[in-house]
Amino acid sequence: MKGLILTALALTVAGPAFAGDRCDVPTNEWQPREALQKKLEGEGWKVRSIKTENGCYEAKAVDANGKRLEGVFNPKTLESVGADSDDG
Template sequence: MRKIIIALVLTAGFGGTAFASDKCTVAMADWQPREALQTKLEGEGWKVRSIKTEDGCYEAYAINAEGKKVEAYFDPQTFQSVDMKIED
């Protein structure tokens, strides 16, 4: 019985860690094209340098409307911001 409990605790611990590393969990079939994200951002005054896929999200390297360099993550289905790092 003790071995079963230990195995369950270890499985839950590792499973949670793997899941936590993904910022977005949208099925690929539900993704919008990255060009649509670029168009949206440029419409908001951003200068997009590149967009790639990272942690299940779109990751954009850009200059935002305030003129700051950003590394921003977006949900690929809704284009909602998930995380953003502003560089100095």
Template sequence: MKTLILTALVLAVAGPAFADDTCNVPTDQWQPREALQKKLESQGWKVRSIKTENGCYEAKALDANGKRLEAVFNPKTLESVGADSDDG
């Protein structure tokens, strides 16, 4: 019974710490915003802004068809970790 309670307590405390580790990268390991902009422009995006949000890069842009996009990127790998689009 003690083991079960201890396990539940550890998961309750540690669980939230793992929930938002997507962009948990020390700033000295971040790539510059210009690198993300260059990557997105090579994919046909017209970048309007790139800002830091919750430890991630958040880019607002238009795709090749003029559709507005918002996407979140890991600042170390520049890989997408979430996106939102607006159809109208």
């Protein structure tokens, strides 16, 4: 039991570090948020917000059907490095 608790604690503490590894890019190489917004709007997203989270861009949007979307993007390449959606 103690080992399970320690493993869970280690994953909780290390989680943000893993997220940051996906976007380990110096800030002088980042593209502007507007470039990501334009890219996503071209893919049919209605962007609600873009913020910086753990060295990545995190975009919140809705699709054409009103489904909420959340994506995590590399700020240099604007490639998706993770996503989440919410049907609610």
